[in-house]
Amino acid sequence: MPGLMLGDAFPDFEAETTAGRINFMNFLEIRKWGILFSHPRDFTPVCTTELGRAARLSSEFTKRNVKLIALSIDSLEDHHSWTKDILAYNCEESSCVSLPFPIVADSKRDLAVALGMLDPDEKDKDGMPLTARCVFVISPDKKLKLSILYPATTGRNFDEILRVVDSLQLTADKKVATPADWQAGDCVMVPPALSEQEAASMFPAGIYIKELPSGKKYLRYTPHPNHKSLTQTFSVLS
Template sequence: MTLQLGQTAPDFHQDSTHGPIRFHEWLGSSWGLFFSHPKNFTPVCTTELGEVARLKPAFDARGVKPIGLSVDAVDSHRAWDRDIEETQGAALNFPLIADPDRKVAELYGMIHPQADPSVTVRAVFVIDPAKKIRLILTYPPATGRNFAEILRAIDSLQLTDAEKVATPVNWTPGEAVIIAPSLSEAEARERFPQGWREQRPYLRLVDLPR
């Protein structure tokens, strides 16, 4: 199954380190960060899960619920959690889905046979409160993810949902944004009375109030 931006994230019911989870019900009205791991007791995954545990307050501040997946059983997940805490200094504080039958991995297209038919790729899905997929990232099994970039992308998604703007290259929160080309000059003046810097009629940079 190939998932695309704008599609509804598939629902599922699966066991996890936090007990049985019905995905849509668990998400509720929150944003979701759903990310997969090739298998348990792998070095890159161990560092990633520790990082997300450390970043949990940052996700909470954005109304985002992180949830991981690995194609092993819950008992194995719990044993792995002890290793994560001992090596990374942070224990799992979010659910890790057990997917030994690969039901969810197949549902989300996390098995890429041409890369490795035996494990999931490092998939990332950002899902909005309407259960729509808003961002998809796919890393090969050996390349660790950059969760600072994932947070930055979530900041952009949430800002551009709230304002008629887009975020330029390498944007970080607090920097200038681009006024949506769909806004006329009159509409832009009404929405952005602070004014903007016009590099081209289609490229208008504005500083938003903090």
């Protein structure tokens, strides 16, 4: 199913993984978020650092009710062997003794093709396109909520993935938006669709409006929903 768009129902599939055969939707479970992230090949340096980083951050994803699953276009046997390298890499910084998420085997590239994961500009020694570094964030209603597509040559920033998960979860629960470089706990923005009266009733902690040359009052900030006053907002914006 190439051309997967934000808001689309994420396609279900069955696959062999390092944790056994799975049905993807059953793996994600009810009321959980999911992240599927893909890799060009096993035993490659950038991928090894990425999977190592994801393993070290697994507790952070668990706190956010997120299940991780990786995909690479090699065999299950290679995945199991590669896992030992990933864990050995991690031994420098953590005591992780097993990979806390499965890796999907996609040696025929069926899923990579179906999900639009191939990078046409990067090819293997046989001239076949490599899998790009895709990140798909899937909401509890099993819809695609965020897609980040890196070329095969560029490693992901997992701190950024955690940040966008925080934003997605907050904005799914509250009628707010998050500005550039937002971090969990920072002030948030009032969406333009809300009138001044609606915003005032929804955000009793107060609203700060940034004055602009146009005179339009569309830059409206309010404290993070867990905060009680505008003190932090003013300190950030004034």
